[in-house]
Amino acid sequence: MVACAKALCVPHGSGMLGKALEAVAFYDEEKIATKVDYLKKTLRWSDTEVGIALPKAPMVLKSSKDRLQCVSEFLISEVGLEPWYIAHRPAVLSYSLDGRLRPRYYVVKFLKENGLLHRDRDYYSAVAMTPKVFMEKFICPHKEAAPHLAEDYAAACRGEVPARFRFT
Structure with a gap:
């Protein structure tokens, strides 16, 4: 061995x-x-x-x-x-595809497409951080601009594919 x-x-x-x-x-x-x-x-x-x-x-x-x-x-x-x-x-x-990789990709992509991510974030750094830190850095700062982001992220983490990330 x-x-x-x-x-x-x-x-x-x-x-x-x-x-x-x-x-x-x-x-x-x-x-x-x-x-x-x-x-x-x-x-x-x-x-x-x-x-x-x-x-x-x-x-x-x-x-x-x-x-x-x-x-x-x-x-x-x-x-x-x-x-x-x-x-x-x-x-x-080693990370779960449906529990971490895909949901966090959706969030980062959504934030970039809507001009909410002001600097280019490294994908690995987004998936490597703890769930709490991810929420603090990627979800909570955008509560007003994207009020449904947290619930869409939670749905994606449960393995559901949100029909879309809503932006209002």
Whole structure:
């Protein structure tokens, strides 16, 4: 297991070594290679990008193919993120698509389209912050300009796709 974790370029003294060991615990080298090939194909990563991402988030190896496919399609096709961007921030792959990634994308997109987001915000910073901080930074400041934003965001977090974000 340690050899497999080291093959992922996770340094022995790294705090991620435990996560890497957990990620490879039930896989042999062939299964890990198959998973890495799937990551490369699905996320359009090069060997270099795999080498950047896996030491930071080895648990991505435990994600199902279906989940990785859905998340990668959303991040690359809908959000418009580049594969290198995801490789440098692989934790984004661990967030819930319907509970966090998609709802926060809707909010950021809504705010940008309506001129309410005054500086260009990094998508990863929006999804990485805690729910409380996200509300404080992205929802609460716009209560007057977008009074339905909080309820639309809450609906999206429940997995409902709001018909539209309302702006009045």
